[in-house]
Amino acid sequence: MVMATGSAAKKPESEPLVVLEEFLPYRLNVLAGLTSSALAQIYAERFGLSIPAWRIIVTLGQYELRTARDMAPDGVMHKSTVSRAVSALEKRGLVIRRPNLDDRREEWLALTPAGRAIYEAVAPEALAVEERLLSALTPQEQQALAALIDKLTRQARLLAPRSVEEDDG
Template sequence: MTTANDGTLSLQQFLPYRLSALANRISQSLAVKYSKQYGISVQEWRILAVLGEETKLSAVAITNRIAMDKVAVSRAVKRLIEKDLVVKDLDSKDQRSHELTLTTNGLEMYQQLVPIALEHEEQVTDTLTTKEKESLLKLLSKLDNAPL
């Protein structure tokens, strides 16, 4: 599937490349929709999204959840704190760690961004039938849980 008869790799048929390229295209096209109006990056949006869902998380937990480089997460968190969208407090259970939460401004922005993200998802999957969408999610879960 990913090699030609001469033993070369067909990048356009190589699954890791295809998944990465598609994810980047979808993320960037969504970023165009919210970056001008809200002034946030893809990384900042992902952190807002995970904190909107989980409420309180450490930077390490965020890094693991969104599968982003810890340096990129750290920089994005710093920008979100500077924009008064996220606050960092000492973890009540572990004084060596910090918990990140959305500020009131951060929660308001998150609530404004969710409909934009959901509409974008609908546009991306609009050409798929309901059954194809269900199959896609099952296949992605299966791949995500595969041993690497």
Template sequence: MAAGSAAKKRVPEPLVVLEEFLPYRLNVLAGLTSSALAQIYAERFGLSIPAWRVIVTLGQYEHRTARDMAPDGVMHKSTVSRAVSALEKRGLVVRRPNLDDRREELLALTPAGRAIYEAVAPQALAVEERLLSVLSPQEQRTLSSLIDRLTRQARQLAPHGSEEDEA
């Protein structure tokens, strides 16, 4: 075999082109968006991603159990529990007895926790607005619908949910 023919050896086509692979692309988008948001809640308020999710959930619903929050934020219950403990130590979250189920506690924001939520939420919405500003209103509605559909399909593919702590 001539030396030139070895150099012409055919390289197989890749099975996956990473930069075109939807899960990778979604992860990159989520990571970049999380980094933008982290500048608000991590740098300014010292909150981890799970802690931020707990603050936002309690800001939205007023009170929840750790079990209720886990699927909402696609976090494992133990991740929520650790975040709640850290927030409780900082005086941002309080536990109350759940009169409907004595095995669980209801979690709520303290006034200090509520103040962080009220300070961060508008800034987080501003990041979202800046991100979406490259899309027309119709494209934004379409994107939202597509994300909903893909999320439902992904939940069927992974029925036990993800225990990731990203985005």
């Protein structure tokens, strides 16, 4: 029986299985986090909105009426996150609930005039941040990126179980 000495017990040096800085999910998360932080400065500092609240404002600004259930997967947020954000927006007078006569278990949500004013004030600033970010790419690269993001999103939806997709992360 051979006893392992201190040097013999060491594992051989090898390449790591994952290099975090090269791992696509990590890189996408870093990009999303940095972009979200840049946008959050606009809507948090000027309007006191959280990221979920901003997503609800934008969704209602785009679609006029939506249910909370409809917004969860659209914004990749959990139902409870949407519910808390809607309640906070309603208390601030930015969102109003209307009865859904087709399904009394849920309500239609809409922006109030004050909510619409916030949407119209901050949306151009958010688009300007997007434009500044994309200015690092040529128009052809921007088109290719949009197509690649669409393709990867479709694939990720196939890979991710529904409960993960609706998570806040």
